[in-house]
Amino acid sequence: MSAAAYLEQCRAKQDNYRGLSFETITAVGSNAAITHYRTSPATNRTVTTRHIYLVDSGAHYSDGTTDVTRTLHFGEPTAAERDAFTRVLKGHIALATAVFPPKIKGNRLDSFARQFLWSVGLDYGHGTGHGIGMFLNVHEGPMGIGWRTYPDDPGLEEGMFLSDEPGYYKAGEFGIRIESIVRVVKADTPHRHNDQDFLTFKVVTLAPIQAKLIDVSLLTNAEVACLLPLHNCYRHHFDVMVIRNLNLCLRCDFIVCLYNFDNAEYNYDLDWLNAYHETVRKEVGAVLSAQRDQRALEWLMRETVPIARLA
Structure with missing residues (x-):
């Protein structure tokens, strides 16, 4: 409960903050296995070095609404936790x-x-993504991503914002979820079937994905490189995640568009992860430097060190 309160205090310091977009889910160990766990004095657990810590949080700002989940371990995760986390990451x-x-x-x-x-x-057991309102509902239709159809889903169109949040939950032990906001944009494809542009997503949320929970042997090289420097990154104005010590403060300031890799040239998983983390370092690091938050900046630098390819 104190972690959730601390996170809200951090958010309140950011420009244009108007309030939480939903009640923060901050869950340790077996509590994280409850998909929509609600913190209470009866079930509250201390963040330790022995258990996974999952935090799902968001806020309203006058220029946007955020929703993000990251899963962390402050000790040594088990092989099973790393395997599950990596599979969730690959799906993400x-x-x-x-x-x-x-x-x-x-x-x-x-x-x-x-x-x-x-x-x-x-x-x-939950859906993979939901629409995000603009200073409105954090869960906003009519579109979404899940195994069921959404009754009024018009289909995905350029400019829509949704969440990308696969997970895995082992009852009584741990839960894992990785959630970022993505924006629907035009894809750069070599062909245009029926003279139409295809679409893809651009990641909006900037927050480290913890390397110690990743089993690199399960990743392709390109999945990791998408967490190396972004030479071809286009910057717009919308959402940045500001990291503070144990967790994260959200601030709606930048959209950073990750470039798409050609699968023939890049081995996708490693490239994606390293490029993403390079963007997090650059954009969030600048915010933390401006705020003179050295402790958070040092944490950010540690958490976004590029992951080496396996020989």
């Missing part, structure tokens, strides 16, 4: 980099995020 990347025709409905994309869990007999 697969959805974030999917290319699809316009007006496709979200249920057609849901399996992109689940495939690496399914391949070993695992799954999660």
